[in-house]
Amino acid sequence: xxxxxxxxxxxxxxxxxxxxxxxxxxxxxxxxxxxxxxxxxxxxxxxxxxxxxxxxxxxxxxxxxxxxxxxxxxxxxxxxxxxxxxxxxxxxxxxxxxxxxxxxxxxxxxxxxxxxxxxxxxxxxxxxxxxxxxxxxxxxxxxxxxxxxxxxxxxxxxxxxxxxxxxxxxxxxxxxxxxxxxxxxxxxxxxxxxxxxxxxxxxxxxxxxxxxxxxxxxxxxxxxxxxxxxxxxxxxxxxxxxxxxxxxxxxxxxxxxxxxxxxxxxxxxxxxxxxxxxxxxxxxxxxxxxxxxxxxxxxxxxxxxxxxxxxxxxxxxxxxxxxxxxxxxxxxxxxxxxxxxxxxxxxxxxxxxxxxxxxxxxxxxxxxxxxxxxxxxxxxxxxxxxxxxxxxxxxxxxxxxxxxxxxxxxxxxxxxxxxxxxxxxxxxxxxxxxxxxxxxxxxxxxxxxxxxxxxxxxxxxxxxxxxxxxxxxxxxxxxxxxxxxxxxxxxxxxxxxxxxxxxxxxxxxxxxxxxxxxxxxxxxxxxxxxxxxxxxxxxxxxxxxxxxxxxxxxxxxxxxxxxxxxxxxxxxxxxxxxxxxxxxxxxxxxxxxxxxxxxxxxxxxxxxxxxxxxxxxxxxxxxxxxxx
Numbered sequence: 001x002x003x004x005x006x007x008x009x010x011x012x013x014x015x016x017x018x019x020x021x022x023x024x025x026x027x028x029x030x031x032x033x034x035x036x037x038x039x040x041x042x043x044x045x046x047x048x049x050x051x052x053x054x055x056x057x058x059x060x061x062x063x064x065x066x067x068x069x070x071x072x073x074x075x076x077x078x079x080x081x082x083x084x085x086x087x088x089x090x091x092x093x094x095x096x097x098x099x100x101x102x103x104x105x106x107x108x109x110x111x112x113x114x115x116x117x118x119x120x121x122x123x124x125x126x127x128x129x130x131x132x133x134x135x136x137x138x139x140x141x142x143x144x145x146x147x148x149x150x151x152x153x154x155x156x157x158x159x160x161x162x163x164x165x166x167x168x169x170x171x172x173x174x175x176x177x178x179x180x181x182x183x184x185x186x187x188x189x190x191x192x193x194x195x196x197x198x199x200x201x202x203x204x205x206x207x208x209x210x211x212x213x214x215x216x217x218x219x220x221x222x223x224x225x226x227x228x229x230x231x232x233x234x235x236x237x238x239x240x241x242x243x244x245x246x247x248x249x250x251x252x253x254x255x256x257x258x259x260x261x262x263x264x265x266x267x268x269x270x271x272x273x274x275x276x277x278x279x280x281x282x283x284x285x286x287x288x289x290x291x292x293x294x295x296x297x298x299x300x301x302x303x304x305x306x307x308x309x310x311x312x313x314x315x316x317x318x319x320x321x322x323x324x325x326x327x328x329x330x331x332x333x334x335x336x337x338x339x340x341x342x343x344x345x346x347x348x349x350x351x352x353x354x355x356x357x358x359x360x361x362x363x364x365x366x367x368x369x370x371x372x373x374x375x376x377x378x379x380x381x382x383x384x385x386x387x388x389x390x391x392x393x394x395x396x397x398x399x400x401x402x403x404x405x406x407x408x409x410x411x412x413x414x415x416x417x418x419x420x421x422x423x424x425x426x427x428x429x430x431x432x433x434x435x436x437x438x439x440x441x442x443x444x445x446x447x448x449x450x451x452x453x454x455x456x457x458x459x460x461x462x463x464x465x466x467x468x469x470x471x472x473x474x475x476x477x478x479x480x481x482x483x484x485x486x487x488x489x490x491x492x493x494x495x496x497x498x499x500x501x502x503x504x505x506x507x508x509x510x511x512x513x514x515x516x517x518x519x520x521x522x523x524x525x526x527x528x529x530x531x532x533x534x535x536x537x538x539x540x541x542x543x544x545x546x547x548x549x550x551x552x553x554x555x556x557x558x559x560x561x562x563x564x565x566x567x568x569x570x571x572x573x574x575x576x577x578x579x580x581x582x583x584x585x586x587x588x589x590x591x592x593x594x595x596x597x598x599x600x601x602x603x604x605x606x607x608x609x610x611x612x613x614x615x616x617x618x619x620x621x622x623x624x625x626x627x628x
Contacts, residue, residue: 079121422464
């Protein structure tokens with residue numbers, strides 16, 4: 001019996017190990033040159049369906065292409081009647097040339113009364129069209145953020161995800177052609193590459209299990225016995241590799257606890273970073289030339305693609321023209337020093353008083369309005385601004401001969417602002433040590449390895465970093481950088497509060513806000529958990545999109561803690577304001593008094609923060625802040 005089963009398994013398996021392939025996607029089928037009338041099986045989701053008396057038309061998509069596959073059902077069998085928008089199906093029919101306009105090929109399926117119910121049409125996952133949140137009408141950005149788990153089923157978000165994939169592949173191709181080695185760099189680190197202190201601190205959740213305690217019964221404060229953070233940049237690690245492998249790059253996530261709530265900043269984002277040694281001229285201008293070559297290669301073959309067309313539909317055509325002109329121009333992008341940029345800004349401010357809200361001046365950082373004017377009005381195209389004052393930049397940038405500026409650059413592009421930043425790295429040990437002591441303090445124990453890279457065969461090297469989401473926004477015409485991400489950090493997947501009760505019960509409540517839908521999908525109802533002082537709880541349903549957590553600053557406790565109160569938000573008008581550079585939200589609330597059924601239901605809780613690096617509580621309560 002065992003031998004017969006083994007023989008049957010071998011006979012049913014592929015004759016050539018490793019030759020297995022998944023069925024073709026819709027994109028592959030539409031691009032294939034196979035002859036017409038070939039029987040194929042396609043899987044996907046019904047995007048739309050239109051029924052007539054003896055024929056029905058459906059658009060099938062599997063996300064592989066912005067072009068769906070039109071399915072033509074001849075007849076009105078039971079299988080066709082069961083098809084609804086959003087349903088997952090598997091269709092078998094003939095792939096033929098389409099006689100209609102709008103598509104080159106279509107799938108023809110015989111679906112008479114006695115066919116089309118079991119073999120040709122298989123419904124793999126039903127979808128109630130009355131409850132399906134992704135309706136045909138236009139859906140707002142805020143609505144899609146509240147349905148982050150489904151928003152990739154819309155044309156624009158799906159096109160954005162494919163655009164990210166396309167850009168990433170082209171980046172890999174460019175660096176491979178340039179002889180670079182891809183590297184995986186650490187996410188948890190003890191180093192602050194930017195030196196700005198805008199890092200998220202790593203802290204373990206208190207564990208009261210006896211097995212987690214040390215022999216002395218006391219738990220260590222730091223999980224790694226010393227402070228650790230989510231990385232803000234992979235540059236320092238890449239520099240260490242560049243001294244061995246010469247040319248390295250990575251595309252990895254970074255985290256910055258910036259208090260900014262603009263459409264240009266994210267707490268979590270992906271960064272393309274590259275470092276290389278032994279540059280030909282070793283100057284900042286060589287770094288600019290490399291970055292320009294990279295962007296022209298990566299963006300030039302993407303900007304006119306079908307996914308870019310979907311994203312730019314109805315957007316600012318002036319921005320797209322500026323983009324295509326930039327990557328297709330025969331002349332090099334502009335170059336100017338910081339000093340030249342400041343002079344041009346000051347001249348314009350004198351000629352047009354009040355042109356800028358922030359007064360430009362040497363030694364001051366360039367503001368967004370300055371960058372926009374330089375790129376869109378003065379240069380009318382991408383421009384590299386080089387040689388900034390040393391006090392405006394991190395310690396690792398190479399000091400210029402004038403002793404006041406460093407060999408660095410920022411690439412400013414129209415309608416986006418800063419896209420890339422890079423520099424020649426300081427390879428002279430004594431100068432680097434002096435700058436590190438000035439910026440990091442006299443104790444350089446944690447950074448002694450960075451000095452070793454210069455002591456032991458240190459070579460001239462340079463590098464840059466580019467926010468991947470900003471690149472996607474530039475190529476896809478997406479103004480708000482939050483819409484360049486697959487999933488919004490505002491909703492179900494990331495909104496989680498770890499709360500420790502101060503009630504006598506001492507239990508730890510972990511709550512995850514999950515929007516729910518009532519029969520009318522256009523009017524969402526949100527569950528808000530109310531925990532009474534006696535430890536019991538109940539769920540209150542409300543149409544208010546406000547978060548149920550009300551956080552106020554507690555100055556009597558450790559700065560990393562906040563005091564919070566659970567509320568069912570009945571009639572509460574919530575006000576929010578920023579407090580401190582760490583970006584904590586101070587949320588005011590009204591005392592709602594007592595619950596009608598069981599007395600005082602307010603329970604004082606302590607919400608654990610993320611440490612001195614800053615706290616950002618995301619959720620639908622932040623809707624007002626995120627709106628441009």
